[in-house]
Amino acid sequence: MRLVKFSADWCMPCKMLGKTLEGINVPYPLIEIDIDEKPDVAQEYKVRGVPTMVLLDENDTEVGRLVGVKTKAEIEEFINE
Numbered sequence: 823m824r825l826v827k828f829s830a831d832w833c834m835p836c837k838m839l840g841k842t843l844e845g846i847n848v849p850y851p852l853i854e855i856d857i858d859e860k861p862d863v864a865q866e867y868k869v870r871g872v873p874t875m876v877l878l879d880e881n882d883t884e885v886g887r888l889v890g891v892k893t894k895a896e897i898e899e900f901i902n903e
Contacts, residue, residue, distance in 0.1 A: 826853045
């Protein structure tokens with residue numbers, strides 16, 4: 823499993839989400855992708871807005887997605903499902 827966080831430098835909600843993620847022990851790799859630097863990757867994962875977090879399994883199959891700013895509890899529930 824791995825968690826991919828799509829964001830942008832200009833996005834204030836992305837910065838808020840980043841601060842929330844700092845306080846969470848993510849049990850697998852966290853990959854951060856700037857949609858302005860890698861628009862092809864954002865398009866591949868059909869990211870329509872930021873912040874977006876996509877949870878991928880070992881085969882790179884999407885098993886979950888969160889869009890927007892979430893609370894610590896919501897993120898912990900999402901990554902521990």
